[in-house]
């Protein structure tokens with residue numbers, strides 16, 4: 001059993017950083033809910049305890065006490081930055097070394113794949129939640145709320161999804177977590193090359209494994225033409241597959257179906 005203590009930064013009377021009409025406490029909770037829901041719905045043998053699930057403010061000591069008492073395997077604190085910069089960075093306690101730095105590398109890399117912000121690097125800082133927690137811990141800062149470009153990302157629910165799921169993907173790799181459900185493919189069978197190609201980045205941005213698949217064979221130097229027959233395929237789990245089929249049908253892709261891989 002992998003026990004994650006998940007800590008959405010700030011809350012209640014403490015909004016954290018503010019800017020561009022946003023409050024850090026809301027963004028950290030939204031990202032954390034995606035992390036919680038994805039881990040509990042899609043993985044075996046994972047327990048997640050959150051420092052808060054609503055707009056409350058546990059003190060920093062309450063957060064670390066709870067994690068220590070519970071005996072968490074890992075402490076993940078989710079924050080949003082401010083102060084005139086832009087981009088993503090993550091923190092561990094100074095000179096902590098592996099395995100914490102290994103976990104930081106894996107989680108940091110997965111987030112960088114989807115976040116669409118520049119890489120400010122893996123950093124160290126003497127922060128309470130990193131210092132007082134008894135278990136390996138990291139703190140992520142997913143963009144600057146006072147930067148209009150970063151804040152624009154934070155207003156997009158698909159970005160929140162993707163960033164939350166990337167935290168999960170990093171945890172999956174760091175702790176070798178096993179996915180719960182049999183793998184499913186969601187398939188839109190009747191597209192052209194350009195239609196399939198257009199859908200791929202949209203769903204990759206949301207954290208899905210998406211690809212176009214040619215429905216004819218090409219020679220070694222032959223490129224697909226815009227109107228060649230293609231399928232669009234997303235590989236995911238059963239729950240997501242069910243929802244995606246509904247979503248695609250609503251978008252007019254009437255022949256979308258899901259199948260076990």
Ligand SMILES: [Zn+2]
Nearest residue numbers: 009016079080
């Ligand atoms: Zn913060």
